[in-house]
Amino acid sequence: MATAHIIPPEELHPVAEAYRRCTFALNLNPVPWELVRQDVESIEHWLRTADADAADRFDSDYLAVLGNDDGGEDSSVEAPSTRERKRRAVFELCTRAVGRALLTALEEAIRVAPDRELARNHLNLSQAVLAAFADTLPYVDPEAYRILGKAFLSASDAIGSDGLMNHGGVSFDVPRFRSNLQTVAAYIRANFGDDFAAGPDAWLSPRPLASPTHRVRAVAPRRLPPGANLNKQLPRPRQILNMAARGVDESQTPLIALGDMAFDSAFIFGEPARSLAMSCNTCHNKGVTNPNFVVPGLSSRPGGMDVSNNFFTGHANNGHFDPLDIPDLRGIRFTAPYGRNGRFSSLREFVRNVIVNEFNGPEPDPILLDGIIAYMNEFDFLPNPHLNADGTLAASASDAARRGEAIFRRPFPQMADRSCATCHVPSANFVDHQRHDLGTVNGHEPYSMDRAMDTPTLLSSAYTAPYFHDGSQPTLRSVNEWFNTTFGLGLTEHDLSDLTAYVRTVGDGIDAYEDSVYYLDAEMEEFSFFLSAFEFLAEKNKPELMNATFQTIALEIRNHKWELQDYAHLPTMDALAELMDEAYEANQLGDWDRVVGSVEAYRRLYAANMEDLK
Amino acid sequence: MKFKILWARPIAVCFVVCLVGLAGHSPAWGASAPDQATAEQLKIAFISYANPQQVIEDIKPVVAYLEGRLRVPVKGFVTLDYGSSVESMRNGHTDVAFVDPLAFMMAHEQIGAIPLLLEVYPEGKPTYHSNVWVRRDSGLTKAEDLAGKTMAFADPVDMSGYLLPRDIFERKSLIDGVDRPDGGFFSRVYFAGGDEQAMRAVFNGFVDAAGVSQYAYLLLRPEERDQVIPIAQSIESPSHLVMCRPGLSDDIQRKLTQSLARLDISREEDKKILDKLYGVRGFVEAKMSDFSSVAPIAARYGFIKHPATFMSDAGK
Structure with missing residues (x-):
């Protein structure tokens, strides 16, 4: 199994993991208090193993902060002042608790020396707990972080062998071991001890305010919390681009190439998505739902996220938690309107909103938008031999599916004499281009009119679980059961099985996934496709889009190079990335000859080595 | 000496958590202790690279494979370090063990252990070397640049994490003797406790350089790896190996050697076995002379007394 491309989760001690995730959650608006509660419990658990009295105090202080509020059943209506007070207080409590747990581990290490094994264990535990602060300290107090690191190193060395x-x-060397750990303990006691208070920053982080070397203006880069997963599914879903499937030479489609590049590019987004190397492709892997994608605090379940949040774009946060299931983009040119609630009739407007308001990007160049739309318009559904051109079942469909088709087309009085097919129109790619309120959304108040959702297509849907706008239905069967229950359709178990067989048949397709988990060669070929837009961009005099292309290719190569099955070819991957760096730098300086030279050198080097880069 | 990852596999490794979790346990892990195994069993000591319970799970398909090929019951168990493996073999509780070259050479001298197979690493060779690693942005480009700098090694009893990288500086006459090279060429030397700790010390800027295995950079996260570069390379060492106790029947030795040497990474079913065997690409038969490059180094520091034993294949 090729897994080298997978970005492994950072291995953290449970208390460090809970602290980092809790801190992330406390910075969200609204605060996901249930997630916070779970991590608070984890911190409390570990603190109790270290210092039961401190854990008791932590418990009572935490309850006092929450008051009569059990954590906020409806945190979306929490008043800003209440949220601010609570989140700061909880953050301070958790930071002091982690500080206490760390101090206890250090004290134990000092106490058990010269027992080599126990001392090593407690030393390792201390370092593991310090990792709670290690996403911040190197940036806001690098001098002290180095001193702490050297102290741990010297302590480790002192243990001997x-x-x-x-x-x-x-x-x-017991005295040296103890002396070094006392250095660490003194820093922790001074900065993250019982007097710890959150600084004035709106974004809470463990700043060592008492440290003389603390850099007040320094900011740690924003990171995703432990438990986040941006890795894509393997094997990859099969992407069908209409023009490629028709045998068109990709070198002839530079606008699509530009769009493909942009779809894979973190550089069309702003911070923090850019530094996190996120792109459209992160959520829509090859244009298809990425069921692995999850960010604790922003996702209610894998395969979805609240895209109007204050982490990725503070200014566009809508202030309430409304996570959406990541939609499948296959056949998207047939499925307007866009957005789960159909808020955009234009795909172009939808894409611009994603770039600018969901992921904080700069206003995109019109040509860039043209490219993305051109690329997305090439996405096709999976071929389905069980469907006729008019959406009826072909002769190859099963008997169960045929019985299900009849149910699907049957008007139900409980649904105002509408059938499933009324909205999922078989002859129109199983959509009606309308929004309907089916009762899947909790409105802002009874009888509110904010609950309509876009009709999703059923084509290729067998591979896009979970379902509904919020991913609340795990299977096609559960969707059918929901309708049966909600509308009292009176379908029997047998009916439901038939209906599910039908929907699954409609949602099926040929070769939904690629047949290999090794795909570096395909990625490298795609990067060459990106670069095929170079001459087009030169003709249009778009140096910034060239830069985005060069940067995207370089970043992608560096991210993917660990997929190589033979690491002997790493230098070639590095050389290709460096040629893109060189093209970028030359373009910045306006050195056109060097830009062209770098691009040509890249093409030659890739052509000479493409057989090895897999 | 703790085992360190020579070749990073797609297995989540967390030394800190593992080591904490190991406190108080005996050095051998298995469904039952190795000394409870019957005499008819082939008892194989696997070295722990992660949580021992996970390793026990990982070796099950390996044990099943070997039982099928050898036609004898095989009992696999896990030890936490090479010393425990050798001690277990000395006491008759282990027939076969996975060890590093230093442990093998000592085991050969002390109990007559026999080398069977060398592991083959990603570059297709049954050898590896150590590097001197620095941060890419350090401006350091060669071993000589480390005069007056700080240096991390993995462990004082470690071939690739100390003896081999130290040898780089000795061959350049930058250091001499056998004592810890503190305060001379280097301003300060640390034994970090393992390859990963040493690499992280460089990555984080706690030391200027680290002398560890050529593969140690893979213990960093993928996004971190490009920030460290090698500036000097040691001589080649034979890879980690499979050794057996003296007296193990020639038939079992032959079958075991053939069974592991036949594994072909291009075959999916074999790859599954190799993935569980420390992620190596395969095995080749080992000879005593394979250790001729490192035996003098081991002898210099007193780990072995008769390096000439390893200069020819007469001893096998």
Whole structure:
């Protein structure tokens, strides 16, 4: 199994993991208090193993902060002042608790020396707990972070060695071991001890305010919380681009190439998505739902996210938690309107909103938008041999599916004499281009009119679970059961099985996934496709779009190079990335000859090595 | 000496958590202790690279494969370090063990252990080397640049994490003797406790350089790896190996050697086995002379007394 491309989760001690996730959650608006509560419990659990009295105080202080509020059943209506007070207080409590747990581990390490094994264990535990602050300290207090790192290193060195088979042992330098850990303990006590208070920053982070070397204006880069997963599914979903499927030479479609590049580019987004290397493709892998995508606090379940949040774009936060299931983009040119609630009739407007308001990007160049739309308009549904051109079942469909089709087309009085097919029109790609309120959305108040959602297509849907706008239905069967229950359709178990067989048949397709988990060669070929837009961009005099292209290719190569099955070819991957760096730098300087030279060199180097880069 | 990851596999490794979790446990892990195994069983000591319970799970398909090929019951168990493996073999509780070259050479001298197979690493060779690693942005480009700088090694009893990288500086006459090279060429030397700790010390800027395995950079996260570069390379060392106790029947030795040497990474079913065997690409038969490059180094530091034993294949 090729897994080298997978970005592994950072291995953190549970208390460090809980603290980092909790801090992330406390910075969201609204605060996901249930997630916070879980992490608070984890911190409390670990603190109790270290210091039961401190854990008792932590418990009572936490309850006092929440008051009569059990964590906010409806945090979306929490008053800003209440939220601010609570989140700061909880953050301070958690920071002090982690500080206490760390100090206890350090004190234990000091106490158990010279027991080599126990001292090593407690030393390692101390370092693991310090990782709670390690996403911030290197940036806001690098001098102190280095001192702490050297102290741990020296302490580790002081432990010595048992040697191998009674040879080569090194004795335990206990005074040096203790002295180094006392240095660490003093820093923790001063900065993250019982007096710790959150600084004035709106974005809460463990700043060592008492440290003389603390850089007040320095800011740590924003990170996703532990538990976040941006890795894509493997094997990859099969992407069908209409023009490629027709055998068109990709070098002839520079606008589509530009769009493909942009779809894969973090550089069309702003911070923090850009630094997190996120692109359209992160959520819509090859244009298809990425069911793995999850960000604790922003997702209610894998495969979805609240895109109007204050993490990715503070200014466009709508202030309430409304996560959406990531839609499948296959056949998107047939499925207007766009957005789960159909708020955009134009795909172009929808894409611009994603770039600017969901992921904080700059206003996109019109040609860039043209490219993305041209690319997305090439996305096709999976071919389905069980469907006729008019959406009826072909002769190859099963008997169960045929019985299900009849149910699908049957008007139900409970649905105002409408059938499933009324909205999912078989002859029109199973959509009606309308929005309907089916009762799947909780409105802002009873009888509110904010609950209509866009009719999704059923084509290729067998591979896009979960379902509904919020991903609340895990299977096609559960969707049918929901309709049966909600509208009292009176369908029997047998009926539901038939209906599900029908929907699954409609949603099926040929070769939904690629047949290999090794795809570096395909990625490298795609990067060449990106670069095929170079001459077009030159003709249009778009140096900024060239830069985005160069940067995107360089970043993608560096991200993907660990997929190589033979690491002997890493230098070639590095050289290709460096040529894109060079093209970028030359373009910045206006050195056109060097830009062209770098692009040509890239093409030559890739052509000479393409067989090895897999 | 703790085992360190020579070749990073797609397995989540967290030394910190693992080591904390190991406190108080005996050095051997298995469904039952190795000394409870019957005499008819082939007892194989696997070294732990992660949570021992996970390793026990990982070795099950390996054990099943070997049982099928050898036609004898195979009992796999996990030890936490090479010393435990060798001790277990010395006490008759282990027939076969996965060890590093230093542990093998010592085991050969002390108990007559026999080398069977060398692991083959990603570049297709049954050898590896150590590097001197620095941060890419450090401006350091060669070993000589480290005069007056700080240096991290993995462990004082470690071939690739100390003896081999140290040898780089000795061959350049930058250091000499056998004592810890503190305060001379280097301003300060640290033994970080493992390859990963040493690499992280460089990555984080706690030291100027680290001397560890050529593959140690893979212990960093993918996005971190490009920030460290090698500036010097040691001599080649034979790879980690499979050794057996003296007296193990020639038939079992032959079958075991053939069974592992036949594994072909291009075959999916074999790859599954190799993935569980430390992620190596395969095995080749080992000879005593494979250790001729590192035996003098081991002898210099007193780990072995008779390096000449490893200069020819007469001893096998």
